[in-house]
Amino acid sequence: MKAYQHIIIIVSLVLFTIIFYQDGYGSISFLFAAIYLCVIFVKEVKRYRKSKET
Known part of the structure; x- marks a missing residue:
């Protein structure tokens, strides 16, 4: 998500x-x-794990 979406x-x-x-x-x-x-936490953990694997 973009920063403005979080702010909204x-x-x-x-x-x-x-x-x-x-x-x-x-x-x-x-x-x-x-x-x-x-x-948001789950999405960030998934993204972190994916970047860690590659």
């Missing part, structure tokens, strides 16, 4: 936190953030 996702998660936190649903955006970070 992070900014939207922060906005979701601010908006949903007032209604008591702030944990939903933290769940989305955790899923996003896990996906």
Whole structure:
């Protein structure tokens, strides 16, 4: 992913936190953030392993 895509996702998660936190649903955006970070981590590990093999 390009850097601007990461920035857009992070900014939207922060906005979701601010908006949903007032209604008591702030944990939903933290769940989305955790899923996003896990996906990014898995992709980076796969890319690292692939570059290590060749």
